[in-house]
Amino acid sequence: MSDERLLQTFFDLVRIPSPTFKEAAVARYAADALTDAGARVTFDKSAARTGSDTGNLLAELPGTAAGRTVLLSAHMDTVEPCEGVEPVVVDGEIHSAGDTVLGADDKAGVAAIVEVVRRLAESNEPRSPVRVVLTVAEEKGLVGAKALDPADLEADVALVLDADGDPGGIVVASPTHYTFSATFHGRASHAGVEPEKGRSAVVMAARAGATMPSGRLDDESTANVGTIEGGTATNVVAQTAIVTGECRSLDTERVEGVRDRMQRAMEDAAAGLEGRVDVVWTKEYEAFHFADDDPMLELVEGACRDIGVEPRRVKTGGGSDGNILHAKGVPTLVLSSGMRSVHGVDEWMRIEDLFALTRLAGAVVRRSAD
Numbered sequence: 001m002s003d004e005r006l007l008q009t010f011f012d013l014v015r016i017p018s019p020t021f022k023e024a025a026v027a028r029y030a031a032d033a034l035t036d037a038g039a040r041v042t043f044d045k046s047a048a049r050t051g052s053d054t055g056n057l058l059a060e061l062p063g064t065a066a067g068r069t070v071l072l073s074a075h076m077d078t079v080e081p082c083e084g085v086e087p088v089v090v091d092g093e094i095h096s097a098g099d100t101v102l103g104a105d106d107k108a109g110v111a112a113i114v115e116v117v118r119r120l121a122e123s124n125e126p127r128s129p130v131r132v133v134l135t136v137a138e139e140k141g142l143v144g145a146k147a148l149d150p151a152d153l154e155a156d157v158a159l160v161l162d163a164d165g166d167p168g169g170i171v172v173a174s175p176t177h178y179t180f181s182a183t184f185h186g187r188a189s190h191a192g193v194e195p196e197k198g199r200s201a202v203v204m205a206a207r208a209g210a211t212m213p214s215g216r217l218d219d220e221s222t223a224n225v226g227t228i229e230g231g232t233a234t235n236v237v238a239q240t241a242i243v244t245g246e247c248r249s250l251d252t253e254r255v256e257g258v259r260d261r262m263q264r265a266m267e268d269a270a271a272g273l274e275g276r277v278d279v280v281w282t283k284e285y286e287a288f289h290f291a292d293d294d295p296m297l298e299l300v301e302g303a304c305r306d307i308g309v310e311p312r313r314v315k316t317g318g319g320s321d322g323n324i325l326h327a328k329g330v331p332t333l334v335l336s337s338g339m340r341s342v343h344g345v346d347e348w349m350r351i352e353d354l355f356a357l358t359r360l361a362g363a364v365v366r367r368s369a370d
């Protein structure tokens with residue numbers, strides 16, 4: 001039975017450790033499985049740039065009919081601890097044995113894609129062309145996706161199987177995300193003997209943190225001061241302090257406004273104590289947003305109904321490879337993949353959800369043939 005094969009593939013995948021930048025063994029497994037199924041598998045040349053021990057995996061299953069080209073994508077790395085994962089099934093739920101993550105994030109996606117390709121190749125039904133992109137280093141800044149060559153992404157629609165929650169969830173909006181690293185420069189002096197000569201970078205950083213926008217700013221925007229460190233000893237007025245943080249918004253203009261306010265708060269805090277601050281901003285990824293009547297959305301919602309799953313439109317404050325694929329020109333829907341409590345040792349998923357995710361991705365391909 002192909003459901004049993006799918007479950008076995010998932011178990012095999014979670015047992016192969018693949019911390020970020022060490023995805024080669026999982027890539028090898030997926031490449032062999034896809035090749036056996038009849039797909040043409042290659043790797044891109046991104047490893048030198050990403051620092052991973054493998055490139056991104058690219059595969060193609062030619063169509064037997066005209067229609068939309070569907071690109072299926074998932075990431076091969078997992079967060080740690082991921083050495084020695086042992087999946088345990090209890091009442092239809094898959095957990096880890098307890099001291100590691102399960103790695104359903106995102107091996108549920110990888111297993112589903114491998115099985116979809118097998119089923120399509122085995123079926124006599126007409127199908128449109130399918131592309132597969134399995135990325136490295138998603139968990140540390142979407143690094144693998146950022147290194148993809150747009151020429152390897154030519155498709156009419158992409159599905160990224162990498163959101164949490166029940167299958168049927170479709171991410172229709174995701175934010176623009178900026179991060180910053182700010183270095184406050186003060187002046188060191190002896191805190192007990194001549195504090196008036198000092199200018200405390202730690203106090204500048206604290207004032208900046210206290211006056212910057214933070215938390216949930218409106219229903220589409222958030223900001224956060226993530227880390228703050230500085231100073232050297234209790235008796236030294238701190239010369240340097242480093243603050244890192246971020247802001248996000250589903251609305252691209254609003255996020256620029258939040259960024260400007262954060263920048264000004266840091267500059268004012270530094271200037272108020274006769275110091276200065278250097279702020280380096282990085283745009284991690286760009287927002288995307290689907291119109292209510294977007295045909296790709298209707299395609300996936302139709303596929304949900306085909307397999308008896310109720311579609312749900314979801315707005316998220318998180319990013320994924322989907323933001324990067326969008327920015328590279330492919331309309332991309334990120335799908336809920338059944339993974340739960342991700343990024344901790346409590347991570348788990350239902351066997352039924354793995355099956356549903358796989359049927360859903362297959363149904364999208366089937367609907368894409370003319």
Ligand SMILES: [Zn+2]
Pocket residue numbers: 075105106138162
């Ligand atoms: Zn993920």
